[in-house]
Amino acid sequence: MNLAVIGCDFRSAPLALRERLAFPDAKLERALDELIARYDCEAVVVSTCNRVELYLARSLAEQALDAGLVAEFLGEFHGLTAAEIRPHLLERRDSEAVQHLFRVAASLDSMIVGEGQIAGQLKRAYEKARGRSAAGPLLNALFQNAFAAAKRVRHETGIAKGRVSVSSVAVDFVREVFTRFDDKTVLVIGAGKMGGLTLRQLRHLNPREILVTNRSAEKAQSLASECGGTAVPWEQLDDACVRADIVLSTTGAEPTLMPWRRWDGILARRAGGTVVVIDIAIPRDFDPRIHDGDRTCVFNIDDLKNIREKTLAERRKHVAPAEAIVEQEVHRFLKEWTRRRNGPVIARLTQDCDVKRAAIVAQVMSKLNGRLTDDDKRYLEKAFHLMQNQFLHGPISALDEATHEGHGGNLLEALRKLFRLE
Amino acid sequence: MESLLQNITRVCFGASYAVALLLELAQMLNPRPVLRLLGLCFGGAGLVAHTIYLIVRQPTIAAPFGSLLLLAWVVAVFYFYGTLHHRGLAWAVFVLPLALILIGLSYAFTDGGSPEPRWFTGESFWGAIHGILLLLAFVGLSVGGVASVMYLAQARRLKSKALPGSGLRLLSLERLAQMNRRAVTWAFPLLTAGLLVGAILLAQHSDASPGFFSPRVLGTIGLWLAFLVLLYLRYLAHSSNRQLAILTLAAFGLLLVTLATNHPVVPGSRP
Numbered sequence: 001m002n003l004a005v006i007g008c009d010f011r012s013a014p015l016a017l018r019e020r021l022a023f024p025d026a027k028l029e030r031a032l033d034e035l036i037a038r039y040d041c042e043a044v045v046v047s048t049c050n051r052v053e054l055y056l057a058r059s060l061a062e063q064a065l066d067a068g069l070v071a072e073f074l075g076e077f078h079g080l081t082a083a084e085i086r087p088h089l090l091e092r093r094d095s096e097a098v099q100h101l102f103r104v105a106a107s108l109d110s111m112i113v114g115e116g117q118i119a120g121q122l123k124r125a126y127e128k129a130r131g132r133s134a135a136g137p138l139l140n141a142l143f144q145n146a147f148a149a150a151k152r153v154r155h156e157t158g159i160a161k162g163r164v165s166v167s168s169v170a171v172d173f174v175r176e177v178f179t180r181f182d183d184k185t186v187l188v189i190g191a192g193k194m195g196g197l198t199l200r201q202l203r204h205l206n207p208r209e210i211l212v213t214n215r216s217a218e219k220a221q222s223l224a225s226e227c228g229g230t231a232v233p234w235e236q237l238d239d240a241c242v243r244a245d246i247v248l249s250t251t252g253a254e255p256t257l258m259p260w261r262r263w264d265g266i267l268a269r270r271a272g273g274t275v276v277v278i279d280i281a282i283p284r285d286f287d288p289r290i291h292d293g294d295r296t297c298v299f300n301i302d303d304l305k306n307i308r309e310k311t312l313a314e315r316r317k318h319v320a321p322a323e324a325i326v327e328q329e330v331h332r333f334l335k336e337w338t339r340r341r342n343g344p345v346i347a348r349l350t351q352d353c354d355v356k357r358a359a360i361v362a363q364v365m366s367k368l369n370g371r372l373t374d375d376d377k378r379y380l381e382k383a384f385h386l387m388q389n390q391f392l393h394g395p396i397s398a399l400d401e402a403t404h405e406g407h408g409g410n411l412l413e414a415l416r417k418l419f420r421l422e
Numbered sequence: 423m424e425s426l427l428q429n430i431t432r433v434c435f436g437a438s439y440a441v442a443l444l445l446e447l448a449q450m451l452n453p454r455p456v457l458r459l460l461g462l463c464f465g466g467a468g469l470v471a472h473t474i475y476l477i478v479r480q481p482t483i484a485a486p487f488g489s490l491l492l493l494a495w496v497v498a499v500f501y502f503y504g505t506l507h508h509r510g511l512a513w514a515v516f517v518l519p520l521a522l523i524l525i526g527l528s529y530a531f532t533d534g535g536s537p538e539p540r541w542f543t544g545e546s547f548w549g550a551i552h553g554i555l556l557l558l559a560f561v562g563l564s565v566g567g568v569a570s571v572m573y574l575a576q577a578r579r580l581k582s583k584a585l586p587g588s589g590l591r592l593l594s595l596e597r598l599a600q601m602n603r604r605a606v607t608w609a610f611p612l613l614t615a616g617l618l619v620g621a622i623l624l625a626q627h628s629d630a631s632p633g634f635f636s637p638r639v640l641g642t643i644g645l646w647l648a649f650l651v652l653l654y655l656r657y658l659a660h661s662s663n664r665q666l667a668i669l670t671l672a673a674f675g676l677l678l679v680t681l682a683t684n685h686p687v688v689p690g691s692r693p
Contacts, residue, residue, distance in 0.1 A: 162587060172586035176576070179594045272660040274595055293581025294595075294664040303583050310585050 001337060002062065002409065003138060005097040006070040006089055007046070007053030010111050013088035020078055021085070023047040025128075031077060032132040038073070039065055042136035044129040044143065046104075048121045050111055055101065057138040067091040095334055101142060102326045102333075105150035107159065114159040114315040119150050141337065149329035156325060157318040162311035166304045167198040169311075170278045171205070173299050174246055177276050181205040187244035188212045188229070189237065190251035191219035195280055198248055199227060211240050215251075241266045245275060252281035260287040267295055280304070338403045345412055346396055348421045357388050430475045432491070436525045438468025439498065439518050446514040450590070461514065462505060469498050483553050487531040489560075489681045494524035496561045500568070512590045516572050520564065527682065548619055555616030556642065560677055562609025563645070567674035569601035570667035577664055599663040602670055603656060610649045617646055641680030648673040 008018060023031055023045055035043040035056070042057040052074075056065045067089045071082040092100045103109045107118050126143040129135040135143065154160045163169055178184060186207045188199055191214040203210070210229030214220035217233065224231040232240045241247065241258075251257055263286070267275075279286045279300040291298035361384050365377065372380070395415060402408040415421065445461035472495050481488030501517035576592045592598070624639070652669055655661040 162585065169586070173580075173583075175594065176580060176586050177595045179597045270660070272656075272662070273599075274663070291581070292664075293577045293579075295662050297580050299583065307583070307585055314585070314588075 001094045001098075001138065001334075001341070001403070002058045002064055003094050003097045003142070004056050004065050005053055005092045005100055006056065006065070006067050007051060008085075008088045008090060009051035009053070009109070012090050013052075017085070017088060018049070018052060020080060021047075021052045021074055022049075023052065027077075028125075028128055029132055032129055032134040034077070035073070036132075036134055039069070041065060042139045043134045044125055044139050046122060046125040048118065051104070053104075055097070055139060055142070057136065057142075064093065095330070098142060098333060099326070099330045101146045102149045102330050103323075105146040106153040106322055106326055107150070108153075108319065108322055108326065112164055112312070113319060114161070115164070116160055119147070119154075123147065138337075141340075142333070145329065145333045149326055149333075152329065153322045153325050157322045159315050159318040159322045161318075162314060164308045164311050165197070166280065166301070166308065167201045169304045169307045170198050170280075170299060171201045172307075173297065173304075174202070174205070174276050174278075177274050177297055178245065181207045183208055184245040185243050186210045186229075186246045186248065187232075187240050188223065188227075189247065189249040189257070189285065190214055190281065191216070191223040192250050195248050195250035198278060198280060202246065202248065203227060207246070211244065213237055213240055238262070238266055238269075241275075242269045245273065247275060247277045247286075249277065249279045249285040250281050251285055252283055253285060254283060256283070256287055257281075257285040258287060258290070260289045263287065263290045263296070278304075338400060338408070342399055342403060342408070342412065345415060345421060346399070349395075349415065349419055350392065352419065352421065353388050353392060357384050360384065427474055427478050430471050430478065432475070432525055432528060435468040435472040435475065435498075436522065438464045438471060439501075439521050439525070442468060443514060443518040443522070446512075446518070450512060450515070458509075462502075465498070465502055465505065465514065465518070469495075469502055472498055483557060485531070486682045487528055489557070490524045490528040490531070492557065493560055493564060493681065494521045494528070496557075497521040497524065497564055497568075500565060508593065510591060512592060515590065516575070517568055520568060523678075527678065530682065546623075548623055552616055552619040552623060555612050555619065559609040559613035559616055559645075560681070562605045562612065563649075563670070563674055563677050566602045566605035566609070566670045567677075569598050569605060570670040570674075573598040573602060573663060573667045574671075577667075595663070599666075602663075602667060606649060606652050606656075606670065610646075610653060613642070613646055613649060617642060637683035638680055641676060641683060645673060645676055645680060648676060 008021065010018070013021070024047075028045055028047065031045055032043055035041060035045075035054070039056070040058070040062070044055040046053045046055070054070055056070075058065065067086060068082070071086040071089055074080070074085050075082040100109070101122075105119055105122050107114050107116070110118055122143070126135060126139075129139065163172055184205075184207045186199075186202050186209070188195060188210065191212060199210075210224070210227055211232045212220045212224040212227070212229045213232040213234055213236070214223070215234050217231065220231040220234075223229070241263075249257065274294065275296050277286050277290075277296065277298040279298055282301060284300050286298050286300070288298060288300065290296045361381055364380065365372070399408060399411050399415060402411045442461045442465035445457050445464060449457035449461060472491075476491065476495055481491055483489040483492050497517060498521045501514055501521060504511075504513040504517060572592050573595065575590060576595050576598060579590065579592070580595065593601070620639070620642075648669070652666060652673065655669065656666055
C-alpha cells in the first residue's frame, strides 16, 4: 500500500489558515485535476470547516508523496508559501492513514464527537473525486470501507445519539411537548440575529403561523418578511403570547420582559394547552418561575447548554466501543487489501512451483519406473509437495508481515524478480 | 383439548404479563431488540391465554370477578396494540401494571359458582346492552387513566428538564392530553346511556333487588358525576391538563372500587 493522508485539522492549524486552505467546489475540481496531472496519483480532497485533508495513493513502484510536496502544492494553489503551511500539516501513512480515515468517518476525530455532518462531507468529497476520475482502486475500496465502518459505529453504539446544537436541543424539547405543528403559532420576540438558527429549525416544523414582534417595528417587519411571518406591534406582545404555542425570545431586555405576574395574566386569558418558551436571551426575558412542565415549559440558554453537555457526556461513554469497531474494520480492510494485492503474485508463485515440481516428480518416476510400488509413488509425491510448501512458506509469510508493517512493496517486487514471475 | 383449555388459570396469563413487563424494564435499562421481541411474545401468549380463559369460563361482568378480568383483557389488548404501534416508547411499562392490578384484584373475589344472568347468553337483550355500554365506558376511563399517568410522568420529565429521548420515552404532552380528552369524551355518553338503560331495568325489577342503593349503582352514578366535573373543567373552566389528569386518576380509582362491588341483579348480592 502506498497511501498517505496529509493535511491539517482544528488541532493542528488555526481557523485563519484553515479558511485559506479550504477548497470550495469550483477550486476542488481544479485541485483534483492538478493533483492527478502533477503526481500521477489517486486523490480525494476533504475540505470542511474543521479539516483540509488530501488522501493520496500511488502505485507501489512509485515514491510516496510527502508533506513537503503537499505543502508546495497547497501553497501554489492558494497563494501561500510552503513554509507558512508545512508546520501545520499532519502526515499519516498506510495503515495509520487507513485508521485515520475510519476514525474521521465514524466522527471519532471530530470537534464534537458523534456529530453527523462529517459522514456526508466525506461522501461528497469522495463523489467529487469519483466524478473527476481521481479515485482509483485503493481510494475507492478505502472510502467505501470507511463509510461501512462509520455506519456500523452509528448503529452499534450510541455515539450519534442525541443532539448537541442549542437550536436542535430546543426543537427536541418542543417535540416532547407537541406532536403536530400545522395548528401551532410560533411567536418570535426580538428581531436580532441571535435566534436565527433556532427560528430556522422551528420553521422546519411547518407551524401554522409565525408572529414577530420587536421594539423596532421596521426590524420586526424585516424579520417577518424573511421568515414568512407576520409582524405584530410591540404593544400587542401580551395578545400575541395568548395566541402563541411556541415562544422564541431573544431580546435580553432589562428588567425582565416577562415577570411571572404578567405571564399569569396571559395564562388566564389562554384557552388551555401548553406553551413552550425558548428563552435564549441573556439576561433572560422570562422569569424561570413560570416553568411548571404543564401549562408553561421554559427552556433558557443554560438548560439547553446543560442538555448539550449531558448529551456529549453520554456520547463519550460510547467512544471506547466505537474505537474497538474502528480497529476491527481497519484490520479487516488491511487484510482484505493485502489479499487482493498479494494474491495474484502468490498464486503465480505457487502455480510456477507446482509446474516445476510436477516435472521433477515425473522425471524421478520415469527413472525409477518398475521399482516403486503405488504406495512408494504416493509417498514420493507427498514428500515433494511438502518440500514445496515448506520452501514457499517463508517468502509468503514474510510478504504478509512486511505488507502489514507497511513495506511490502519492496518485497513483492523482490519476489517477482527472484522467482522470475513477470 | 377441552380439559387443556380448562386448565388455563389467572396465574398463566398473569405470569405472562409479569414476565413481559420485566423484559420491557430490562429492555429500557439495556436496549436490545431481542428483549422487546421476547416481551411481546410473552405479552401475546398472555393475551391468548386470557382470551381462552374468558371464552371457556364465561365469567359474568355483573360480578366483580368477571368485570375485573374482562377489563384487564381490554387493557391487555390496549398494551399489545400500543407496543406494536408505538415502538421505542415505554408503553408496556405503564399499561401492563394496570392489567396486573386488575388481575390481582380479581383474586379478592371468586367466580362465585353460577352468578346469573350471564351477560353473554343474550338472556336479556337490554341487560346485555346495559353491560356492554358500561364496559365500554369503563374501557374509556381506563385508557384515560393510563394516559393520565403517562401525562404526569412526561410533565415531570419536562419539569426537571430531562434529556430529550432518554429514560422513559413517552408520547408528547399534547398527544397524551388528547388521548385522555378523547377517552373521557367518548366514555361519557356511553356511561350516560348505560346508566339510563340500567335505571329503566332496575325500575322494572325494583321488587327483586336493592335497586338504586346498591354500592355498584351508587359507584357508577359517582363515576358519571366525576365525568361531568371532568368535562366541565376541560371545556368550560379550561383547567390545566395536569389537574385533569389527576382527576381522571381519581375517577379511575372510583372505577376500581365500583368494579369490586356486585351488581344488584347478581343473586349473591341480594340482602
